[in-house]
Amino acid sequence: MLKSRFFALLLALVPVSALGSVNLLDAPIDVHDRASLQRGLGLYMNFCAACHSLQFMRYSRVGEDLGLTVEQVEQLIIKGDAKIGEPMITGMAKADGTAWFSKAPPDLSTTVRGKKGQEDWVYTFLRSFYVDESRPMGWNNTVLAGASMPNVLWELQGIQRATFEPAGEDGCAIARVGDNCISGFVVQPHEAGRLSPAEFDRAILDLTAFLTYVAEPARLQRETLGVWVILFLSFFTLLAWLLKREYWKDVH
Ligand code: HEC
16 A cells, blocks of 8 residues: 555656657546546536537536536536537637637547547646746647647646756756756745645646546446456356366266
């Protein structure tokens, strides 16, 4: 127990998998944790749905999968006048998105596609915004350098600033920016967010779990079905073995 906690802590601290030149954090999500998915959905609706769409996901489906009643979906989840059977599309026109952010916010239905590393990418991306006055929105991101998405979660996280050091020969622990490495992130006490760092990481984990579920909703059923299939097969193996024993009893 202590050992696994220790490893969990290590995983949380050390970027373990690398994609390109940026080190990604490991996202220990659990798509079968319904409470986590529900919190992720809530965060998504409050902080992401104004810009992004989930064109392959309907409100009704998300409600069913996450154990919400029709009333809960209609009153708590849907913003604006969308109907429960409709896909979760943003009200923002693509042209406006392009005009405002120089790039229209992409659809997020398939951003995490069961592909290994993709949930780590999203998890790290959402935690890795830092202040950069040279960018139009005042934010940059280590995972998507020059991202046109602002840090929409800054009120929760606080204003995160990067610390730099000259790049050595061993590469950078977090990310490289020109001749420097980003050596860490700091949030000054007077710029702190509404959540503690641990609470914020938890929130990002919930959001990442939700987007992972959205990318492959059938996975929820498939994996629970898998358990039954294995139980069923084990049962028949046992039955076959008992039968065989019964038959051979007389032969010996
Ligand atoms: C104010 C509008 C806006 C909001 C709100 C917003 N985003 Fe974005 N997002 C963007 C834009 C614009 C991009 C494109 C960035 C780029 O490619 O430079 C983007 C890109 C992304 C990407 C990268 C997708 C890809 O395939 O490259 C992810 C993941 C993402 N957003 C997740 C989120 C999540 C999760 C939230 C809610 C916490 C959120 N966004 C809220 C505007 C927004």
